[in-house]
Amino acid sequence: MKPRFFKLSYLVWIVVPAALWLTYxxxxxxxxxxxxxxxxxxxxxxxxxxxxxxxxxFVGPYGQFDLPAQNGRCGWVRFFKEEAR
Structure with a gap:
């Protein structure tokens, strides 16, 4: 029986960076x-x-965003994209 040096499970760690990139x-x-x-x-x-x-x-990497409240509520975190210039 030959030893197996490469397993598909070795690539499982790629899921986390791919999910972060997709969310971004x-x-x-x-x-x-x-x-x-x-x-x-x-x-x-x-x-x-x-x-x-x-x-x-809201304040973050892309600066400050002022928004009207939704249904009288403000969330703790919102996601924003960089504005096109």
């Missing part, structure tokens, strides 16, 4: 929430109060 091509790079605005209904800065957000600002 499809969705862009992650940008974290930096600031937000909300409708003040008298709750002030109470951390447990329900808020309806109006504007979300």
């Amino acid at each position: 091509q499809v969705a862009g790079l992650p940008h974290a929430i930096w600031s937000y605005s909300w409708i003040d209904e008298g709750q002030g800065y109470d951390p447990f109060a329900h808020r309806t957000y109006t504007r979300c600002s």
Whole structure:
């Protein structure tokens, strides 16, 4: 019986970089929430109060993106692509 020097399982590690590259091509790079605005209904800065957000600002590798809130909510992370210049 000959020893087998190459197995298909040796290439499994390629899946992770390929998935990262595909995510980058499809969705862009992650940008974290930096600031937000909300409708003040008298709750002030109470951390447990329900808020309806109006504007979300995200910061990341491609700069700052200001977006209106979706359904009164802001996510923690959004993916953006580099704007064409």
